[in-house]
Amino acid sequence: MPEGPEIRRVADDLQKQLAGRVIDSIRFGLPLLKKWEKCLTGANIIKVETYGKALVTRLDNGFNIYSHNQLYGRWHFCDTGDYPDSRRQLRLAIDCQGKSALLYSASNIAVFNNDEILQHPFLCKLGPDVLHHSTTEENVVERLLSVRYKNRQLGGILTEQSFIAGLGNYLRCEILFYSEIHPEVCSGDLDARKLHKLANAILELPRQSYKTAGITNQLSAANKLIKQGAAFEEARFYVFRRQGLPCYRCGAIIKKQQQAGQAFFYCPYCQSQ
Numbered sequence: 627m628p629e630g631p632e633i634r635r636v637a638d639d640l641q642k643q644l645a646g647r648v649i650d651s652i653r654f655g656l657p658l659l660k661k662w663e664k665c666l667t668g669a670n671i672i673k674v675e676t677y678g679k680a681l682v683t684r685l686d687n688g689f690n691i692y693s694h695n696q697l698y699g700r701w702h703f704c705d706t707g708d709y710p711d712s713r714r715q716l717r718l719a720i721d722c723q724g725k726s727a728l729l730y731s732a733s734n735i736a737v738f739n740n741d742e743i744l745q746h747p748f749l750c751k752l753g754p755d756v757l758h759h760s761t762t763e764e765n766v767v768e769r770l771l772s773v774r775y776k777n778r779q780l781g782g783i784l785t786e787q788s789f790i791a792g793l794g795n796y797l798r799c800e801i802l803f804y805s806e807i808h809p810e811v812c813s814g815d816l817d818a819r820k821l822h823k824l825a826n827a828i829l830e831l832p833r834q835s836y837k838t839a840g841i842t843n844q845l846s847a848a849n850k851l852i853k854q855g856a857a858f859e860e861a862r863f864y865v866f867r868r869q870g871l872p873c874y875r876c877g878a879i880i881k882k883q884q885q886a887g888q889a890f891f892y893c894p895y896c897q898s899q
C-alpha cells in the first residue's frame with residue numbers, strides 16, 4: 627500500500643493538474659455517489675490536501691472529495707479526451723478545462739461539506755501527520771511517552787494511523803533500523819538520546835522519502851550504489867526487502883520476520899535491543 631510520502635506526491639500531481647481550474651464534468655463510478663455529479667460541476671478546485679494516506683480535494687463551493695487509494699487505487703492524469711484503455715474500473719473522472727484526473731479501482735470515495743469532513747470517522751482519528759510542517763519532534767516525543775503508547779511495542783504502534791499518520795510498513799522498518807531499535811522495545815524503555823533519535827527519524831525519513839521519490843537510505847550511499855549500477859529498488863532502503871543481504875552499517879545479514887501481522891526487516895546486530 628502506498629504510504630504518506632507516495633500519497634503526497636500523487637496529491638502534488640493532482641494539484642498541478644487541476645488546482646485553479648473549473649470542473650466541466652465529473653463522473654463517479656459508484657452508483658451511490660452519482661447524486662453529487664450535478665452539485666460539483668462548475669466548482670473551482672482550490673487545492674489537494676493529504677491526511678496520512680487519505681486525500682481531500684477541496685472545492686470552492688463548500689464541498690470536498692475524500693478518497694483513499696488503499697491497496698489498488700490508482701490516479702491517472704491526461705488531457706481531456708485522451709483517456710487510456712484500461713481494464714480497471716473507473717471510479718472517478720474529473721475534467722477541468724482540458725485537463726483530466728482519473729481514479730481507478732479505489733472504492734473508498736466520498737463527498738463531504740466543510741463541516742462534515744472534520745467529523746469524518748477516518749480523519750478525526752488520525753494522529754499528527756508526519757509530512758505536515760506543524761508536526762514537530764517534540765510532538766512526536768510527547769506522543770511516544772503518552773500513557774496510551776509508552777508501554778506498547780514500537781513495531782506495533784508505528785503503523786497505527788491514530789499514533790501518527792502517514793507511516794506504513796517500509797517506513798516502520800526503516801525508522802527502527804535508523805534508530806537502532808528492536809521492534810519489540812517500548813518507547814517508555816528508551817533513554818533520552820534514543821527517544822529523540824527515534825522521534826527525529828519518524829519525521830525525517832518520510833520527509834526525505836517524499837522529496838526523493840522513495841529513498842530512505844542515506845542519500846549519498848544510495849546515489850553511490852546507483853552510480854555503481856544498482857537498481858533504484860536495490861539502493862533506496864536500509865533494510866526493507868533486503869533479507870539475506872549484508873547490513874550497510876555492520877555487515878550482518880538482514881533478517882525478515884513477522885511483526886504485528888506484516889513482514890518486518892531488520893539487522894539483528896544493529897537492532898539487538
Ligand SMILES: [Zn+2]
Nearest residue numbers: 873876893896
Ligand atoms: Zn547492522
